[in-house]
Structure formats: C-alpha cells, structure tokens
Amino acid sequence: MSSQKKTSMVKIAVVGDVHDQWEEEDGIALKHLGIDLVLFVGDFGNESVNVVKAIASLDIPKAAVMGNHDAWYSATDWGRRKCPYDRTKEDWVQQQLDLLGKIHVGYSKLDFPELNLSVVGSRPFSWGGPQWKNNDFYEERYGVTSFKESCDRIVAAANSAAYETIIFIGHNGPVGLGDRPEDPCGKDWEPKGGDFGDPDFTEAIASVRAAGKSIPLVTFGHMHHSLRHTKKMLRKSLVATENTIYLNAASVPRIVQNNSDRLRNFSIVTLKAGVVSQVSLVWVGKDFTVASEEILYEQPNQVVQTA
Template structure:
C-alpha cells in the first residue's frame, strides 16, 4: 500500500511509556479493547527484565520497541556489573532481550508498516540521555558504534532502508532541542537544575531525515518521567510541536499502573493520525474493566478544530 492509499485511512497508535516491570496480561487485553492499530514501546521494561520482555513479545498486535537504560542496567556500567544478579560468564540478559524481540526491536533499525503507509525508525537503543557519549565500551562491543556521529549515521542508515516516506521516530530518550527548562520534555530536573538532556544524535537524524524528503508526523519517547523531582506543583510538559508540524510526545507517565483497594488503573498514550498527519494525542486511564475513567488531551491539531467548526 502506498502513502497515497494511506491518506484514505485513519490510524490509532498506542504509545506505552516506561514500563518498569508494570506489564501483565491485562495490559494486552486493554490494548485490544482500545482497538489500536499499532503499539509502540519506549523501553525501560525493568532492570534487564526478561519476564516482561517475553510477555510483550507475546502481544498479538502490530508493534515496535526500543530498549531503555534500565534494560542494560547490569551490563552498561561498572557499578551495574558489580550488582549483576546473574553469572555474566554464562548468561547475557541484554543479548537475550535482543533475541526475544528480534522481529520488532527497532533500535538502530526500522520496521515498515505498508498497510498503514508508514515506517517506524528506532534511535539509539539503551540511551541514558544527554549530550555526552556515555558507556562507550557497551556501544562499541554491542553495536560497533563509537561516537554521537556514528550513532546518528546508524539511525540514518535505518531511515534510508525504509519503504515508506512517512516516518515515525521511536526512541527511549527524546532528541536535543525541545527546551532547556527543567519541565521541558527532555529538560534536566535534577541538580544542577535545568539544561537540555535530549540526545544530539537523535536531533541530527531528524534534521537529516527531512533533507531526504521524508515526512515525520510523530517523534515519541519516554525516559524523563512526567512527575518532576524539583517540584510537585506541576508536571513535565509532555508535548512539543515544531515549525514543520511534527508532534514530539514524551509518554513516560510513571507509574503507568496504579493499584488501589478497589481498582487497577493503567495508562496509555493514544495518537490519532489522518492523511499521514497527527490529529490528536491523549493520555487515557482505564479501569480494571478496560473502561476509560480519565482522559487528558495532550495535543489537538488546529486543523482538526477548524474542520469541526466548519
């Protein structure tokens, strides 16, 4: 199916924010109850949590994922390796995660969804965020990548391999350039307070993708949680729209599952697209019966509002 045929369709994408071991069979049932077309996972499933990764692999819906920093918690850092709960001489949980998700993991890779007229491109997997090139040994040994520039080039190589001209970017941490206030989508809200903690390789890959003639309706990620550390008076700004109309969505509303004495509430970010353009994005909370009990409108395309008034 071509991008032109896709323009006659509408599409609902569910973005699952940082999981942190909060995934169970009911989450898969909730996604089916929402009747979503595509599910995107931004990573941080747990501290190299194979149980959750296996459960997500069993999800019977079109899907794509990237891994977050917690998904290499015992492998990427010296202090993590010291705390590793398994024998690293005989086991490798990072490699196991990559093998389990081989069909739908898009870190430094892509998946084409021709039935929807779009491709999903993943950015640097296992990102810790920020402008510094961290954990060089991990990226050298696992991916043969030695710098931000090489990382950008790996992302762009995946873009060039896509079969569709409409691209959704999926990352764990967001791109540099979305603001430097602590409440911005990738703003640093721990000491020293303030500063843009986005990924420069991600930002540069987005700019280069546009130069290739590709359209980018949505860039989505997590990592930087909505609840801020430096204040409880407000939450992180979860969306940003650039001059081209691309929606940037931070989906990390953590905890994404809240258990009370009488109910279990779980959240998903839902993004609607029409004609290859994002029309709206919302954060939805479902109860244990998968009924919507709360909804927050995160973004509404001005063109949609004008059509409704016409």
C-alpha cells in the same frame, strides 16, 4: 477496504517506561481501545527478560526500543558490579533482544504496509545527555563509538525504510525541546536545568527531514512526567511544531490502584492521512473502559469532511 481505512486513519498507543508494570490486562486493554500499532519506548525493567517475553508475545503490530534500564547490569562498571547473574554464562541484554527480534528497532526500522508507514528507532539503551557514555558497550554491540556514528546508524535505518511517512521512537528524546527542568528532556536533578536530550537523535531527524521524508511523530520516554524537584507541576509531555509532534510518554507509574479500580495508562496518537490529529493520555480501568482522558494535542483548523 479495511487496509484503505487503516491507511487514512491510524490509532497508535505509546507505552511509556514500563518498569516491570506490564500485565496480561494491558494487552486486553489495547484490543478494547482499537489500537492499530503499539510503540514501546523502553525501560521494561532492570534487564527484565520475563517482562520483555510477555510484551514480545503481544498479538498487535508493534515496535520497541530498549532503554537504559534494559542494560542496567551490562552497560556501566557500577551496574556490572551489582549484576545478579553470572555474565560469563548469561547475557540478559541479548536475551531481551532475541525475544523481540525485528520488533526492536533501535538502529533499525520496521515497515508496516497496512498502515503505510515505517517506524525507525534511535540509539537503543540511551541514558541521555550531551556526553557520549558507555563506549565499550556500544562499540562491542553496535560498532558505534561517537554521536556522529550513532546518527549515521539512525539515518541509514531511515533511508532503508519502505515508506515516506516515518515515525521515530527513542528511549530518550532529542535535544532541542527546551532546557528547563520541566521540559520534555529537561534535567530535573542537581544541578537542575539543562537540555538532556540526545544530540545524535536530533541530527538524524534533521537529516531524514531534509531528505524529504514526512515525520509526523517522534515519541520517547526516559524523563518521567513526575518531577524530582517539585510536585507542584508535571513535566511538559508534548511539543508541537509545524510538521512534527514530539511526545514524552513516560507517565510513571503506568499502573496505579485507585480504591477498588486498577488503572493503566497509554498515550494515544491518532494519525489521519499521515498527520497527527490528536494526542491524549488515557487511563483504562479494570472493566477496560476509559476512566479518564487528558487531551494533550488537537490538530488546529481540522476540516470536517462530509459525504
């Protein structure tokens, strides 16, 4: 009976870019919120093994994808020059991946039988944008050398999923959600404007949709809600299409001190019968009650069923 209930209604928490802001209270807050599934969109910190270790031990069904900061000292020449550890003796990227194990769904998938859905990850460690970057890193770790090969890896993961309902998570979002600086993957640094989404992610979503899978949610982070070029507005965090909700969950900083209260944010997505019925951004206080809630989306023309 309980699994039947979970299948018909699923409460998902999306944790935006963590950037070292993860505390024991976050796990407690998720329990208080009654979450069925937690999705992490990466940027735990600059190869922050301890943060990943804490998140890996979280006792709630979960999936994660790594962000660009999670390979901060490994993916680029300038990052390697600043590396604080001996890369001939240690590999903090691999340590993070080992800690997460199957929970890391970058180029992979994880099936959730109780929830009747699968979570598929896009390209891990994405920096975003229309140019293929960090080729040596991707070739060495994944044997991938182009957007096409990357797309093929994502599609193969989705094709191996056990369920017809697919939730996609990425660090950066897909291209095609707008080219203004304030759009979900818009470029808000100089020169401003331009779609900085991942083209391989977009192609993969289209291919999986064409194969007949249902994709109610695509969620990601990377592009923080607070914009670099203006404080008069926030980044647009959600795009709703007929069949899919695209959600940027990167509300950073995700933990803030507000006078005597300590507030932490989560993006909450409610699925009903495999369709997104509501999305909100909540801030949970130190007493684990919801201090504020911003409704980002509600399914139009919801039919209220009576017994």
